[in-house]
Amino acid sequence: MTPAARVQSAIELLDEIIVAARDKGGSADRVAAAFFAARRYAGSKDRRAIRDLAWRAIRAFGERPENGRAAMVALAGTDQELAALFDGSAYGPKAIDPSEPKASGDIVPEWVKPLFSELVTGDEFPALLERAPLDIRVNRLVACPAQVQAQFPEAQQMEGCTDGLRLPTGFSIETEPVYQSGAVEVQDFGSQLIAELCEAKPGMTVLDLCAGAGGKTLALASHMAGEGRLIAADTSRDRLTQLPPRAVRAKAEFIETRLLNPGKELATLDDLSEACDIVLIDAPCSGSGTWRRNPETRWRLEQRDLQRLVTEQARLLDIAAQLVKPGGRLVYAVCSLFACEGRDQADGFLERAKGFEPDLGLVRAGRRDGAGILLTPAHDGSDGFYMARLHKLC
Ligand SMILES: C[S@@+](CC[C@H](N)C(=O)[O-])C[C@H]1O[C@@H](n2cnc3c(N)ncnc32)[C@H](O)[C@@H]1O
Numbered sequence: 009m010t011p012a013a014r015v016q017s018a019i020e021l022l023d024e025i026i027v028a029a030r031d032k033g034g035s036a037d038r039v040a041a042a043f044f045a046a047r048r049y050a051g052s053k054d055r056r057a058i059r060d061l062a063w064r065a066i067r068a069f070g071e072r073p074e075n076g077r078a079a080m081v082a083l084a085g086t087d088q089e090l091a092a093l094f095d096g097s098a099y100g101p102k103a104i105d106p107s108e109p110k111a112s113g114d115i116v117p118e119w120v121k122p123l124f125s126e127l128v129t130g131d132e133f134p135a136l137l138e139r140a141p142l143d144i145r146v147n148r149l150v151a152c153p154a155q156v157q158a159q160f161p162e163a164q165q166m167e168g169c170t171d172g173l174r175l176p177t178g179f180s181i182e183t184e185p186v187y188q189s190g191a192v193e194v195q196d197f198g199s200q201l202i203a204e205l206c207e208a209k210p211g212m213t214v215l216d217l218c219a220g221a222g223g224k225t226l227a228l229a230s231h232m233a234g235e236g237r238l239i240a241a242d243t244s245r246d247r248l249t250q251l252p253p254r255a256v257r258a259k260a261e262f263i264e265t266r267l268l269n270p271g272k273e274l275a276t277l278d279d280l281s282e283a284c285d286i287v288l289i290d291a292p293c294s295g296s297g298t299w300r301r302n303p304e305t306r307w308r309l310e311q312r313d314l315q316r317l318v319t320e321q322a323r324l325l326d327i328a329a330q331l332v333k334p335g336g337r338l339v340y341a342v343c344s345l346f347a348c349e350g351r352d353q354a355d356g357f358l359e360r361a362k363g364f365e366p367d368l369g370l371v372r373a374g375r376r377d378g379a380g381i382l383l384t385p386a387h388d389g390s391d392g393f394y395m396a397r398l399h400k401l402c
Pocket residue numbers: 217218219220221222223224225241242243244247268270271273290291292293320324
């Protein structure tokens with residue numbers, strides 16, 4: 009493909025991503041996979057170039073653009089080489105008309121700016137959209153960190169995180185034998201810290217209430233050395249069914265899974281009433297802390313979705329409170345930097361559920377925000393997370 013034809017393809021890919029974001033369709037990654045599957049003529053270099061162009065546009069504009077061309081024309085306004093490719097050549101984009109619509113605005117949508125925790129000031133915004141590094145977690149059920157580090161001399165040890173290593177961006181870990189053996193998992197430093205904040209130990213009863221496909225459950229299994237009870241629960245059958253094969257690879261077959269009925273979660277968790285040493289709530293949220301991985305989620309989020317999420321988060325906290333045993337702990341986390349999903353949830357819970365007190369544990373990163381800790385890409389080099397540990401008094 010010519011460079012101009014790649015620009016036109018990026019415009020068409022963006023059109024599909026914009027419609028999917030507006031209509032709550034598939035993620036940008038899924039849209040791109042289907043787009044390229046239908047265009048076998050695009051070689052691997054073409055695909056990479058088209059994707060890079062589309063993702064540059066997604067990162068550049070916080071508000072959802074009218075269409076792909078408006079986004080790419082606006083990008084061309086800051087890049088002369090790109091602008092020169094709007095040359096009307098065969099398969100390329102037609103020349104730019106100075107009066108045609110252009111995407112505008114900042115990298116962060118205006119309406120969400122007031123929602124951030126006060127700790128996230130405007131100078132932190134660019135880091136929210138920078139490419140994320142590759143963090144891995146050593147699975148102690150298979151190997152110890154020193155063994156893995158010996159195989160990757162380029163890996164940096166992650167300060168404040170016992171089993172974390174950071175590899176250079178672009179490193180392909182999935183093809184390494186150490187990955188295939190189950191000795192490592194790809195997991196952001198912030199996610200690893202949430203699991204560490206739980207301080208799960210062998211022999212405990214631990215419930216991961218929003219386990220999804222089990223990213224944090226597997227970290228908890230490693231901390232528990234495969235001993236005790238670890239229950240992974242979620243309302244999504246699709247996500248939860250991804251866990252058992254991952255658990256086999258990680259030698260963590262002791263994990264139990266429970267599919268919950270939305271709105272009737274306690275019916276399936278009845279036997280765990282006041283029985284858990286730890287309940288982790290990795291709650292559904294806006295994902296505003298993970299824009300660097302999924303930048304197009306800025307184009308999906310709407311005020312009414314956020315309101316629904318906030319209500320659900322508070323409900324999950326109240327459910328979890330009933331499952332923690334006296335003396336046990338509840339860990340609440342969201343990959344969000346909005347105060348309404350993080351600090352306000354933890355503080356609100358402490359006000360309404362008597363008998364809990366904040367307990368920050370030994371986390372050696374982030375900044376104190378209300379009863380918990382806020383991690384941000386700019387300050388901590390991790391995805392953005394809020395996490396709070398709440399101790400149930402005896
Ligand atoms: C942030 S994701 C969890 C990610 C997962 N813990 C991990 O580390 O990969 C939030 C999860 O909450 C689940 N969820 C949403 N509502 C729920 C509910 N009422 N009860 C339990 N899980 C719920 C979603 O299906 C989703 O998998």
